[in-house]
Amino acid sequence: MGKLLLNDFTSFNLDYTLGCGQTFRWKKAGNWWYGLVNDKVFKIRQNGRELIFENISKDFIKNYFTLDKNLQQILSSISRDEHIKQALQRFRGLRIVRQHPWECLISYICATNKNIPGIKRNIEALSQKFGEEMTFEGKKFYAFPTPAKLAKVSLSELKECGLGFRAKYIREIAEKTIQGIINFEDFKEMSYKKAKKKLLRLRGVGHKVADCVLLFSLEKPEAFPVDVWVKRAILKHYSMHFDKEFVRKVLHKKSLSPNEYNVISGFGREYFGEYAGYAQEYLFHYERFNSTLKHSFSF
């Protein structure tokens, strides 16, 4: 068993961090969160300033949950108006974790035109079918499949995971990864713009998926992914920063054109600054949270 003491309990909240929808494989049982990250199974729980974990090293926990970063400083840098302040206040302690780029990329390709429970089912199916089996506390866990494995399986086998039209993109990217055409360590070294440009060349990767991968796994905290929830949040609370005509036009569209995407995402990066991605994550979670509240009390 390992322990880690935080300076201040508001500097990290495990439930918000793992429950906000940035990751898809964590499961909570009682007070413990069970996870499988980079081929390691472990569990972790929080009690105030204390983090308690089993089957994993302290260094891994520090790195994965970015405990080396000063969250208060990041949050004050994006705290630009009353609305974001409310979101920051409500979910203070939410951090963006360091995901593995390969798993992150495939996960967010699964996320195209899907809701979060659907993405989780896809990834669970992929892992059970093609990932390495592990045992922890007598229960079976499955690692996320390797690029080599996914490059070998047939399209119909992939589609059995409920991937639909995404299956062909996933296999293409698996092939390019084992061929070395995609090298995630190189992406980390590049600027945000250059890395994004390279990601956009992959079939199945548009602006939204690229920004998610850049933010959640490639150390680019300025990335500002715009999905339907963030679009709604921005048009609702920040419409004064856009042309009336633009707002009216984009409000009821299902999908954004590349240009419209860049207008909203570019606003986010300029307005919130170098940690715009954190603002995006708080706005996203806050918007979904408020929507759930409305539904729960509507009857």
Add this chain to the structure above:
DNA sequence: TAGTTGCCTTCGAG
């Protein structure tokens, strides 16, 4: 070249 439209898998909610 930039912007638009139709289509794509699946699946649960209503």
Add this chain to the structure above:
DNA sequence: ACTCGAAGGCAAC
């Protein structure tokens, strides 16, 4: 039974 929408993207036009 039927439609709608979901952490969208592609290709034709």
